[in-house]
Amino acid sequence: MRLAISAFAAFVLLLAAAASAQTGNNNSFQLKTGSGSDTKLLKVEFINDYIVHVSASPGDQFSFRKSLIIDESVKPSGNFKTEDKGDYILMTSSALKVRIDKSTERISFYDRDGHIILQEPENVCRTFADTNIMGENAYRILQTFLASPGEAFYGFGAHQNGIMNYRGEDVDLWQYNIVDIIPFMVSSKNYGILWDNYSRTKFGDYRDYISLNKTFELFTKEGNSGGLTAEYFEDENFQKLLIKRPEERIEHEYIDKNDPFPDGFEKVKSVRWEGFLKSNKEGLHKLRLYCSGYTKMWVGDSLVVDSWRQNWLPWTHIIKLDLKKGERKKIKIEWIHSGGYIGLKALPPSGENYDGIISLHSEVADQIDYYFVYGNNLDEVIKGYRYLTGKAPVMPKWAMGFWQCRERYKTQDELLEVVREYRKRKIPIDNIVQDWFYWKEDDWGNHDFDPSRFPDPEGMIKELHDSLNAHIMISVWPKFYVGTAHFEEFKKNGWLYMRNVDVGEKDWVGPGYVSTFYDPYSEGARKLYWKQIENKLFSKGIDAWWLDATEPDIHSNLSPEETLRRMGPTALGTPARYRNTYSLLNSKAVYEGQRLSNPDKRVFILTRSAFAGQQKYSAATWSGDVAARWYDFKVQIPAGLNFSLSGIPYWTTDIGGFAVEPRYENPSGKDLEEWRELNTRWFQFGAFCPLFRSHGQFPYREIFNISPEGHPAYESMVYYDKLRYRLMPYIYSLAGMVTFEDYTIMRALILDFPDDKNVFNISDQYMFGPAFLVNPVTDFKARSRKVYLPAGADWYDFYTGKKYTGGKSIAADAPYERIPLFVKAGSIIPIGPGIQYTGQKQADTLTLFVYAGGDASFVLYEDEGTNYNYEKGLYSTIEFKYDETDKELVIGERKGEFPGMLSERIINIVFINSDSPRPFEFNIKPDRVVNYNGKEVKIKL
Structure with missing residues (x-):
C-alpha cells in the first residue's frame, strides 16, 4: 500500500x-x-x-x-x-x-x-x-x-x-x-x-502555495466580487492612472511561468492592488508575497511588508492571517517595479497543528x-x-582578519591601490578579493585575466604578497561560455548541463552570451575543474577561492521546475534528487584538488551555498546577494545564528549589503548619511562574525570611500577593525577550538544559557566565543537599544567596566560609533599587540583581561597559521585559569610546540571586578606583568 x-x-x-x-x-x-x-x-x-x-x-x-x-x-x-x-x-x-x-x-x-x-x-x-x-x-x-x-x-x-x-x-x-x-x-x-x-x-x-482565488473569494476595493482592483499607473506616485481592472491572481514570478501583464504595461511605472479577501474556512491562513522592486503591503490598516529587492533576485514575505469563516480582510499592495517580478499566493488552514x-x-x-x-x-x-x-579544518590565520572586496575591481591598478591605501592609512587588512569579470568579456570560464586590464597578474600577486603583506581571493564560477576552450574540454567528456545551451539562454553580460555549468557529481569533472583552476590561477599564487553561484544559479528568475531542468542530468541521477548538494560537490573538487597540488598550503573556500558536510572541505559560506537595507541587515543575525547551529562554523555576510537601491547609488544629503550609518552598523556587526568581510555594489565599500577620516563612520569602522586584530589571539584560539573541540564561534544564546527560556527567541543578540555578548544596532538613528543580559551570569560593559546582574533587560547606550558589547563575568580574554596584518608578528606581548565574578578559563591556541603541520601535532596551547574563591590566576605550562614558536613572551594582566570597573583600552596599564617562558605561573589578584 x-x-x-x-x-x-x-x-x-x-x-x-x-x-x-x-x-x-x-x-x-x-x-x-x-x-x-x-x-x-x-x-x-x-x-x-x-x-x-x-x-x-x-x-x-x-x-x-x-x-x-x-x-x-x-x-x-x-x-x-x-x-x-x-x-x-x-x-x-x-x-x-x-x-x-x-x-x-x-x-x-x-x-x-x-x-x-x-x-x-x-x-x-x-x-x-x-x-x-x-x-x-x-x-x-x-x-x-x-x-x-x-x-x-x-x-x-x-x-x-x-x-x-x-x-x-x-x-x-x-x-x-x-x-x-x-x-x-x-x-x-x-x-x-x-x-x-x-x-x-x-x-x-x-503544501505548495496556490493561486489567491483558490483560497479566497476576492472583492474589489469598492466591495464587488470578482477580484482585487488592479490599477496601473504611468508614474511612481500612483497618480496617473493608465489601466484599471479586477484581477483574481497576482502571478508574475518567473520568466518561463508567468501571467501576462495588460497591454500597454511598457508605460507602467507602478501598480496598486486593493480590495478584500474572504475565506469560507476558519483558522490560520498564509500569504506568500514574492517581489522585487519597491513593494509595500497592508493587511487591514497594518503595514506588513516594506521591501526593496533588486530586479533579478526577488524574495518572499510570509504573512499569517487568523481569520473567521466569512470574515472579510482588507488588503492593499503597492509596487514600484523595474521590469521585475511579483506574485501573491496563499494557503488555507491545514487542519493540522x-x-x-x-x-x-x-x-x-x-x-x-x-x-x-x-x-x-x-x-x-x-x-x-x-x-x-566531517570535522572543520583550521582556517588559515589570515582568513580571520579583515577582507576588502567590491563588485568589482576592474583593473589590477584599482585592486593594488586599495591595498596600498589601507597600508598608507595604517588600517589593518589581510585579504583583497577579486570579484567576477577579470576575464575578457566573451571568455567566462577560461580563468584568464584580461591583459588589457590585468597586464601582469603574477606581478600583481607578487606585490600583494611581498610588498603589501596581503592575500588575494578570486572569484571562480562553475560557469562556461559556449566555445571557450574549457567549455569544449568539459563538453567532449559529457560533463556539462546542456539544456541552457540548447534553449540558447543568454546571460546579462554585454550583448548576452550562452553558457552553462559543469557537473561536479562526476569525479572526472571535479578533477578537470581543479586542473583548469590550478593551471590558470593557483599557479600564479592565488591564495583562496570564492566559489560563486553554487546553488547552482545557472539562470535566475526561472520557475523551480525549469531550474531543475537546467541542472542536469547529473552523473549520479536526476537534478530533482540531488538539487541541494551542488555546492558540496563543487567545494570537494577544489579542496581535494588543492590538497593534492600543494599539501602544505591551507585551503580556504568561500561559497554562496552550503550543505551538510561542507565544513570538512574548508568551506565557509556567505549569505548571498542581500540588499543594502536595514531590514535585510536585521535578518542577517538570525540567519547567521541558525546557520552556525546547523553545524557549519564559518559564516559571513556582505557588510553593507550587496545590492544597492537607486537612492544610494550617488547619495547626497540625508541619503548619504543613512548610507554611512547603515555601513557603519553593519561593519560593527561584521567585526564579530566568524569572518569579517566588506563587499557590495557601487558605491565603493572601502572604509575611506564610505566616509572621510574624522567622520563618526570612519572612526568607528577603523576602531572595530583594529579591535578585531587586537582580539586575534582570542579569535584564532576559537578557530582552534572549532577543529579540536567542534566548537561554534557565533553562538545563539541557547548554546550558553539553555536554562534561561527568555533567550529561546532572541534573534538579535549572540555570544562571540565564550566571553562576548554582541548586540548589533539595526535601526537607523538608534542611539540605544534593549539588551537582555542572560541569567546565570553577571555582565560587564566592555567600554566602561560597569557590572550588571544577569536575568534582566536594560536600555543600553548605542552611540553612532559603538554597539553595546558586554563581557560575561568569569571570562579571560587574551589581547594581542596592534598589528596591520595577522602575519606581522606573533603576540610577543599578550594582555589577559580577567573579568571576575566566576571561575574562568581559556586556552590559547597557536600554530604556524598557513600550513597543515597542526595535523601532525605541531601546535601549542597555554591554558589560563582563574579561581574566583582564591582570586588566583594560573598561567599553565605550555603544551606542544611548532617551528618558529615564541619561547618567551611578556604577559600583562588586567583584573576587572565590581570594585575596579575599568574600561577596555588598547594600551591599558596592567595590574601585573609576567615574563613567561612556558612554565606554569600562579598569580594572586
Whole structure:
C-alpha cells in the first residue's frame, strides 16, 4: 500500500502492520513488517553511544546509494545491548535507550534514565507516496515526530526570514541565492535530526502555495466580487492612472511561468492592488508575497511588508492571517517595479497543528534516512553532527582578519591601490578579493585575466604578497561560455548541463552570451575543474577561492521546475534528487584538488551555498546577494545564528549589503548619511562574525570611500577593525577550538544559557566565543537599544567596566560609533599587540583581561597559521585559569610546540571586578606583568 500524502490527515490512520521477521545484533535492529504498513523494512542502528541511524524502506531492500554527507570514516562503534521485550525491542547505550514498537513501528528515544527525548506519533509516523519526477520512479517521503511543550527548534541553514525559533514555522529547504541549506535541525532538548536527503525538503506545512482565488473569494476595493482592483499607473506616485481592472491572481514570478501583464504595461511605472479577501474556512491562513522592486503591503490598516529587492533576485514575505469563516480582510499592495517580478499566493488552514509536531517532507527518495544525534548540551549535538559529516579544518590565520572586496575591481591598478591605501592609512587588512569579470568579456570560464586590464597578474600577486603583506581571493564560477576552450574540454567528456545551451539562454553580460555549468557529481569533472583552476590561477599564487553561484544559479528568475531542468542530468541521477548538494560537490573538487597540488598550503573556500558536510572541505559560506537595507541587515543575525547551529562554523555576510537601491547609488544629503550609518552598523556587526568581510555594489565599500577620516563612520569602522586584530589571539584560539573541540564561534544564546527560556527567541543578540555578548544596532538613528543580559551570569560593559546582574533587560547606550558589547563575568580574554596584518608578528606581548565574578578559563591556541603541520601535532596551547574563591590566576605550562614558536613572551594582566570597573583600552596599564617562558605561573589578584 502507498499512502498519498496530499493531506496531513493520513497521520491519523492506524497502522495494521505486524512484525513478520526481525534480525539484529548489539548495535542494530532490523524489522521486516507485514503488509499493512508503508514501511516494509525498518532498521535502527547505533553509530555511537549518542547517535542513532534510522532507515525505513517501502521496498524489499534498502537503497544501495552512497550517502553524500556521511563521512567515510564513520563506522558503528561502542558497547550496546539489544533486548526483545515481547511487544517492543529495547536498544541501549551508555547515553540512550531506543524503543521500537513491533506492531506500529513507532520509535521512541529516551535518555539513560528513561526520560523521553523524542518519539514518533503513536499512529502513522512515516509515509511513502509513489511519484515520477524527471522520468524517475521514486517516493515522496514524510516523517513526523511529536514536539514537546515549550520545545524550540533551530538550524536548517541560513534563511532570510528573520526567524530564530522555527517552532510552528515552515522552512523550505531549496537552494537559492540568499538561502543556504543544511538539513540539520537542533532542539532545545539537546538533540538534532540530520536528514539525509538532497531533494527539495520542507519542514512544517509541506503544501505548495496556490493561486489567491483558490483560497479566497476576492472583492474589489469598492466591495464587488470578482477580484482585487488592479490599477496601473504611468508614474511612481500612483497618480496617473493608465489601466484599471479586477484581477483574481497576482502571478508574475518567473520568466518561463508567468501571467501576462495588460497591454500597454511598457508605460507602467507602478501598480496598486486593493480590495478584500474572504475565506469560507476558519483558522490560520498564509500569504506568500514574492517581489522585487519597491513593494509595500497592508493587511487591514497594518503595514506588513516594506521591501526593496533588486530586479533579478526577488524574495518572499510570509504573512499569517487568523481569520473567521466569512470574515472579510482588507488588503492593499503597492509596487514600484523595474521590469521585475511579483506574485501573491496563499494557503488555507491545514487542519493540522504544526506547532505540535516535527514534520519533514522530501520530494524524491528511495527511503527515509535520518540520524538522531543526542548530547548533554547543544555543543555536543553539533559535535555529533561533525562526527557524522566531517570535522572543520583550521582556517588559515589570515582568513580571520579583515577582507576588502567590491563588485568589482576592474583593473589590477584599482585592486593594488586599495591595498596600498589601507597600508598608507595604517588600517589593518589581510585579504583583497577579486570579484567576477577579470576575464575578457566573451571568455567566462577560461580563468584568464584580461591583459588589457590585468597586464601582469603574477606581478600583481607578487606585490600583494611581498610588498603589501596581503592575500588575494578570486572569484571562480562553475560557469562556461559556449566555445571557450574549457567549455569544449568539459563538453567532449559529457560533463556539462546542456539544456541552457540548447534553449540558447543568454546571460546579462554585454550583448548576452550562452553558457552553462559543469557537473561536479562526476569525479572526472571535479578533477578537470581543479586542473583548469590550478593551471590558470593557483599557479600564479592565488591564495583562496570564492566559489560563486553554487546553488547552482545557472539562470535566475526561472520557475523551480525549469531550474531543475537546467541542472542536469547529473552523473549520479536526476537534478530533482540531488538539487541541494551542488555546492558540496563543487567545494570537494577544489579542496581535494588543492590538497593534492600543494599539501602544505591551507585551503580556504568561500561559497554562496552550503550543505551538510561542507565544513570538512574548508568551506565557509556567505549569505548571498542581500540588499543594502536595514531590514535585510536585521535578518542577517538570525540567519547567521541558525546557520552556525546547523553545524557549519564559518559564516559571513556582505557588510553593507550587496545590492544597492537607486537612492544610494550617488547619495547626497540625508541619503548619504543613512548610507554611512547603515555601513557603519553593519561593519560593527561584521567585526564579530566568524569572518569579517566588506563587499557590495557601487558605491565603493572601502572604509575611506564610505566616509572621510574624522567622520563618526570612519572612526568607528577603523576602531572595530583594529579591535578585531587586537582580539586575534582570542579569535584564532576559537578557530582552534572549532577543529579540536567542534566548537561554534557565533553562538545563539541557547548554546550558553539553555536554562534561561527568555533567550529561546532572541534573534538579535549572540555570544562571540565564550566571553562576548554582541548586540548589533539595526535601526537607523538608534542611539540605544534593549539588551537582555542572560541569567546565570553577571555582565560587564566592555567600554566602561560597569557590572550588571544577569536575568534582566536594560536600555543600553548605542552611540553612532559603538554597539553595546558586554563581557560575561568569569571570562579571560587574551589581547594581542596592534598589528596591520595577522602575519606581522606573533603576540610577543599578550594582555589577559580577567573579568571576575566566576571561575574562568581559556586556552590559547597557536600554530604556524598557513600550513597543515597542526595535523601532525605541531601546535601549542597555554591554558589560563582563574579561581574566583582564591582570586588566583594560573598561567599553565605550555603544551606542544611548532617551528618558529615564541619561547618567551611578556604577559600583562588586567583584573576587572565590581570594585575596579575599568574600561577596555588598547594600551591599558596592567595590574601585573609576567615574563613567561612556558612554565606554569600562579598569580594572586
